[in-house]
Amino acid sequence: MSQDSHDSSLNINFLKESVLRRLCECLDKANNKGWRKLGETVNTDRRFKVSLDDMEMCSLKVLEVEGSPSRTLLRLMGDRGCTLSNLLEFLKIMGHTEAIQCLKSGIQILVQPQSVAVIAGHSVRLSCYAAGTSTVQYQWFKAKEEVPGSFSPDLLLSPVQLQDAGFYICRVNCGESFDFSQWAQVDVLDVIPSYGLMSLPSEGRLRVVIQPKPQSLVVGDALYLECGAVGKPLPHFQWYRNGVPLKNATKRKFTISYVSLEHQGRYRCEISCNNERTWSNEVAILVGPRTSFKFSGATECSEDDFLAFGQINSLEKPYATDKVALLIGNMSYQNHPQLKAPMVDVYDLTNLLRQLNFKVVSLLDLTESEMRNAVEEFLSLLHKGVYGLLYYAGHGYENFGNSFMVPVDAPNPYRSANCLCVQSILKLMQEKETGLNVFLLDMCRKRNFHDKDMRNVMLKVTANIVFGYATCQDAEAFELSSSGLTNGVFIKFLKGRLLEDEKITVLLDRVAEDMGQFDPTKGKQALEIRSSLSERRSLTDPILPGDCSDVAQAHNLLWAKAHELPESMTLDFDCGVQIKMGFAAEFSNVLIIYTNIVKKPEEMSTCQAHLINLSDLDPKVMNKETPEETGSYLLSGSLPQHCLYTRLSSLQKLKENLVFTVCLQAEFTSLEEQVQWTKEVDIGKPLIAKLDLHRPTRRNSCQQTCLMPHSPCSSPSPSPGAERLLLQQIPFLQPPHSNPYLNVYEPLHGAVGGFGNTLHGDYEYHYEESPYSPYRPLPSVPIETTDDIEDVQNKFMNSLHLYNLP
Structure with missing residues (x-):
């Protein structure tokens, strides 16, 4: 927003020149309400006290050509912190209505136009709203040319065309005064319309709609990469090669006019908007020599043969056809101790996984039916070659090698019929022929002696499974006791490693080593890794979309719709x-x-x-x-x-x-x-509400079609749904054993179904106090500048010879 005379907290030294000029003309008049009277009035306030020497210096300004005692006095007051509201108060004491009117005669721009990236064929609305002492009039410009008929505070481009791309500014007129809005850039993306794409809003969650393409080149060719995203304000771009940011590569189009062998590598673009970050697909750029070469003494290959060979080799590095993550954090339990860290953990992990180009669904405090439906939606996004990741933070337990996640409405004590079995979910993931299955379970693994079921989950033998348990078998996990924003112990160390380009098991090994050096939980919590992974697959692997079915595409579009914010x-x-x-x-x-x-x-x-x-x-x-x-x-x-x-x-x-x-x-x-x-x-x-997770678990639910003994759906113990629990008004029940938390850290996500022991210790580990509640994580707001706007503004201002800019 432009700095104007209606901002009462504005230092008077930053008032517009036109406003100061009119004010000084009023105060320089020799009468009983002039600048001397203002000096006497200001002198009653200790904050801006004006000495006799100061007043003498002001009076000497009348001897100078175009000198102004009032201007010198106002500058002294501003140097001592006088604001517009202070000045208005002094003028009211003086009864100087004419001077007060000078300060109130400026133009106030209330709403500034925002830069936006939009798909051709959509609608774009640029808005500039202003207030003044009289009728306000508007005129829009594209660069230095007036936009015909654009006399409204809203400039509507519908449907927007490729030729509408450019920089726009609005001139606001009020009587003889005028002011200009900020510059706004409209970037129009040429995207082939497809189902669901045309409904994407121009503002809300950042969405990548143009992906760079892999290319096979020879020395001397030109490299052209393009990435496009819709968003408001305008997204920012940074290109990377082999994980290293490229200098001066901050546009959505990246070109190298003459490539050499050193330009070969893996390229991707980081896109940011509203402090939200996402990534384009990572693509391989192969560069070969122009000369022919030989594989053996008798076989000669042409350039086409070399490029085909390079394309085959480029696929040797593992890749995903997509990446999908479901993150669940349960804290507000109805019948069990409340937890603190899951909210912060889920939030931090969400931001990191989005940087790795995962589709992330992050959910807090789910009932049993809501958890089952969320898992079902998660499974619907999986297909052949997809990397699937499930993170759970909350109460849990492990019986006979099977892990159970406890919903917030689970009774006390709970059994397998009230919980979700992780191994049952893995079995269903295997049926989708996923490329990688990762489970990060941030919960306790104590036995639940109330649950006598011995499950028999028949898993396929696949070499793509990784389990990262926050603690060892028959042990508890911990969250740190602090009044600030604090992670659980597992995520505290995992988030420092997650973006490393390493095989997932190697990455978890390093996290285990880091946790092992943490004194407060040493000997009480240790990361356990179970894996059947035979390839060097990592969370940083690129995405190369495969030939997914129409059903998979429809689910992907539904996921996108379920993460759209309402338009402002x-x-x-x-x-x-x-x-x-x-x-x-x-x-x-x-x-x-x-x-x-x-x-x-x-x-x-x-x-x-x-x-x-x-x-x-x-x-x-x-x-x-x-x-x-x-x-x-x-x-x-x-x-x-x-x-x-x-x-x-x-x-x-x-x-x-x-x-x-x-x-x-x-x-x-x-x-x-x-x-x-x-x-x-x-x-x-809004958001996930579109998926109707509140519905009762359907009869054809993915978890209910899992044919295995003692599955939650076939258990003789009925699972109390959230609605039934509310109707019965089950009171809050404490577990039969006491649960005194340690001074420094607390048992985290424990199995509290009426069993287990509470750990005690004398460790003391101090965290810096934070004024924030431990239930909160941090993030997002627009940055309205681009590298081009300043140049356009200078050219525009230089072209306005007819106007006297204030």
């Missing part, structure tokens, strides 16, 4: 108030709504906007002035400031569209009573 919106009330509403995702099932009043009539003294009547999801904490007050410490540094915030968790329970009411309450200077307006807003089913 502007609400216009009849009273003249305008409200901006935006949305941010903390997890796949946690939504942040923020509202801000961007325009109100002058005759309105105060106004506030609140959200009420949220369907199905009426949170206890809403309409707060900071994200932290809603419990959203994770996004507190990335959300827009000066808004009201509401945090909606458990979106998977949303059965209908999310509908709520925006209630506007206002007071007018001419009225004693408060006036109220309302608007109903329907944002559909």
Whole structure:
């Protein structure tokens, strides 16, 4: 937003030159309300005290050509920290209405246009809203040319064409004054329309729509790589070769006019927007010599033979046809001790896996039926060659070699009928012919003596399975006791290694060594790795999409839709108030709504906007002035400031569209009573709510079709669903044994079905205190600059010979 005279916290030294000039003309007049009177008034405030010497220096300015005592006085006040609100207060004391009017006559740009990348054929709306003392008029420019008929605060390009790409700016006129908005770039991507692609919004979650292509070249050829992503504001790009960032390769198109042998390697592009990062596919660029060569003394090969040979060799490195990860963190247990670390762990792991180009679904606090349905959706994304990763943090146990994940609604004590068996999920993953199956289980592995079932899960013999257990068999896992944002012990060390380009088992070995040096848990928690992996497969392997079926493509599109944020919106009330509403995702099932009043009539003294009547999801904490007050410490540094915030968790329970009411309450200077307006807003089913995970587990559920003895679906003990538990109003039950946490660390994700022992110790490990709750992780906000905008702005300003820029 431009710095204008309506920003009361603005230092007066940063007022616009045109405003200062008008103000000084008023104060330089020799009367009882001139600059001397201002100096006397300021002198009563110790913060900006003006000495006699200062006043004498100001008076001498009248001897200079175009000298201004008022300007010198204002500069002294600004150097001592005087703000616009302070100056207005002094002028009110003086009763200088003319000077006050000078400060209120500027143009205030309330909404700036934002750069955007969009697919050709979509619609683009650039907005510039401003306020002034009189009627405000608008004129849009593309570069230095006026856009015909663009006299509205909204410039709509629908449908946007390739020739519409470029830089746009809006001129705001108010009487004889005018101001310019920020520059906004429109990048139009030429993408062949496909099912689901045309429904992608221009803002919301970052989406890659153009992938670079692998190429086989010879020395002297030109290399041309292109990557495209839709997003608002405009995404930023950084190209990498063999994991190393390339200098001056920050555009979405990367070219080398003359390639040499040293340019051969693996290329991919990092894309960022709103502090969110993702990666393009990694592609192999092969470069061969122009001369023919021989494999043996008698066989000569041409360039085409060499390139074909190179393409075959390029496939020797393992690759995935896709990468999919399901991350579940259970903390808010109804009948068992609450946990802290899973939220931070899931959040950190989500950000890291997205950097490795995984499709990530991150979910918190799921009931049994919700967990089963989430796993079913996860399995639907798997097909031949896909890397599948399942991470679970919460209570758990292990019986007879089988691991069980405990939902938040599990009874006390729980049994296998109430939990999800990890090995049953692995069996179903094997049926998808996945390329790699990784399980990271951040839970306890103590025996559950209430569960007498001996499972017999018949797994296939495949050389692509990796288990990373946070602790050894029949042992507990721990989370550190701290008032800040703290990971569990496993993720504390895993997140420092996860991006390494190493075989997954080698990476986990290094994590195990790191954990082994951690004094607070030494001898009590050790990472255990089980693997049948025979190839050098790593989480950094490139993605080379295979010939997946139409069903797989449909599931991928559904996954994309389930991670779309609602588009930000502007609400216009009849009273003249305008409200901006935006949305941010903390997890796949946690939504942040923020509202801000961007325009109100002058005759309105105060106004506030609140959200009420949220369907199905009426949170206890809403309409707060900071994200932290809603419990959203994770996004507190990335959300827009000066808004009201509401945090909606458990979106998977949303059965209908999310509908709520925006209630506007206002007071007018001419009225004693408060006036109220309302608007109903329907944002559909945001994020994971589109998948209807709240539904009862279906009869043809993937976990119920797993034909094995003692499966959860065939167990004689019925599994109490979330709705039945709520109807029965089961009270909170403590486990029969006491659970005193250690001073430094606590048993994490323990099997607490009425068994097990609590560890005690005298270790003392101090973490730096944090003001944030341990339930919060950190992240995301737009950066509006590009390398090109400054050059375009200079050219544009130089071309405006007719205008006297302030």
